[in-house]
Amino acid sequence: MITSTQYQGILDALEQILPFTAPADVCLSRLFREEKKLGARDRAVIAETVFGLLRHLPRLEWLAGPYAGARLWLIGYLAAIEKRNLKELAALFNEEQLELVRKWKATDWSTAPTHVRAGLPEWIGTALAAEGRSDDAIIALGTSMLGAAPLDLRANSLKLKREALVEALAGGEFPVTATPYSPWGVRVAGKPALNRHPLFLSGAFEVQDEGSQLLALLTGARRGQMVADFCAGAGGKTLALGAMMNSTGRLYAFDISEKRLANLKPRLARSGLSNVQPQLIASEHDQKIKRLAGKMDAVLVDAPCSGLGTLRRNPDLKYRQSAASVAELNAKQASILASAARLTKAGGRLVYATCSVLASENQVIVDAFLAAHPEFELLDVRELLAGEKIELPLDGPYLQLDPARHNTDGFFAAVMKRRAA
Numbered sequence: 001m002i003t004s005t006q007y008q009g010i011l012d013a014l015e016q017i018l019p020f021t022a023p024a025d026v027c028l029s030r031l032f033r034e035e036k037k038l039g040a041r042d043r044a045v046i047a048e049t050v051f052g053l054l055r056h057l058p059r060l061e062w063l064a065g066p067y068a069g070a071r072l073w074l075i076g077y078l079a080a081i082e083k084r085n086l087k088e089l090a091a092l093f094n095e096e097q098l099e100l101v102r103k104w105k106a107t108d109w110s111t112a113p114t115h116v117r118a119g120l121p122e123w124i125g126t127a128l129a130a131e132g133r134s135d136d137a138i139i140a141l142g143t144s145m146l147g148a149a150p151l152d153l154r155a156n157s158l159k160l161k162r163e164a165l166v167e168a169l170a171g172g173e174f175p176v177t178a179t180p181y182s183p184w185g186v187r188v189a190g191k192p193a194l195n196r197h198p199l200f201l202s203g204a205f206e207v208q209d210e211g212s213q214l215l216a217l218l219t220g221a222r223r224g225q226m227v228a229d230f231c232a233g234a235g236g237k238t239l240a241l242g243a244m245m246n247s248t249g250r251l252y253a254f255d256i257s258e259k260r261l262a263n264l265k266p267r268l269a270r271s272g273l274s275n276v277q278p279q280l281i282a283s284e285h286d287q288k289i290k291r292l293a294g295k296m297d298a299v300l301v302d303a304p305c306s307g308l309g310t311l312r313r314n315p316d317l318k319y320r321q322s323a324a325s326v327a328e329l330n331a332k333q334a335s336i337l338a339s340a341a342r343l344t345k346a347g348g349r350l351v352y353a354t355c356s357v358l359a360s361e362n363q364v365i366v367d368a369f370l371a372a373h374p375e376f377e378l379l380d381v382r383e384l385l386a387g388e389k390i391e392l393p394l395d396g397p398y399l400q401l402d403p404a405r406h407n408t409d410g411f412f413a414a415v416m417k418r419r420a421a
């Protein structure tokens, strides 16, 4: 049952989010800060409904029209997606609107175009089809990202082993299990606010998708090595790499964003790592990079990307990206990979990664790089994971995570090695 306060809150939130000029979670946090009268239950209902609507917006646009607006899309969402009963909605809507509820409850999605059935805007459906995916594959991929993602944690092995973390969190409000693939992963069924948990504050764990943990693992970073996290951002993977290195050797965290690197600072302080050197660079061609050429045992390039593998968490990205923005990213990705590769020493490992499901941001970038850089060879991720005793089903030499198959975000990674001189 949605109350009239919650209904108004949903419409207010959508009004701020739907121009897609800022991330949905940022808009929602701002609204909740301003609307102090909203209780915890109101906030939960508003957030859940708004995110649900954004996930299904391509379907609602098809149902109610591309310019129908927040109120009609909300009616469509409650009727055709959530299948709420008429009685429940009678208090919120007038007779004309209830007539739409009746009509839309009987929607036959099988007549909708492929991208609509997949819950994707047309441009993404077109891009996936152009990459050779069948209609069934597009629908399977899109629908796998219509649900909410689980909450994954990474145990900071410097402070606490994963088993001890599972034990410490067990018995709380939500069930806790070890994740199937990452050796440090813990999955929490539910959405507890953990940012004030004593174990979080002590640095014993970080929130990190299991797929993201695997990207760090694939660098093979070890004690005493020289490692570069080229696009470190706020350091999700930097922290995992530092723990793999047991806080020894040297780990450079490069990024062009001062703000993101500043967000790494408190996380570093909690983590107990002392081997990390955050380095602000002007671009991938910065002189600091040139000075370190050929010195790194491992380089991770967690490239800026469309984020289309994270639609379960960020459904608004399908509207905040476009074919043009992806083409721009592709040029940047190729340039960053070529520049970061210079850091890798002979025999060293280079990992190119994204959280995108588009081949144009993944295999296409790697194929072009390998064609232009015969000094690098592709390693088979299946063999690397088998070496770590991780049984993860994959169809080729890349790490290509699929939310439906692996219950992670849609991460991609290619692992390369610089041939001996």
Ligand SMILES: C[S@@+](CC[C@H](N)C(=O)[O-])C[C@H]1O[C@@H](n2cnc3c(N)ncnc32)[C@H](O)[C@@H]1O
Binding pocket: 212, 230, 231, 232, 233, 234, 235, 236, 237, 238, 254, 255, 256, 257, 260, 281, 283, 284, 302, 303, 304, 305, 336
């Ligand atoms: C996918 S995000 C990184 C996320 C981060 N690795 C993590 O695990 O939390 C990509 C990052 O690339 C950075 N970036 C964009 N252009 C860059 C460039 N030319 N050189 C280095 N970093 C860049 C962005 O500022 C952003 O932080």
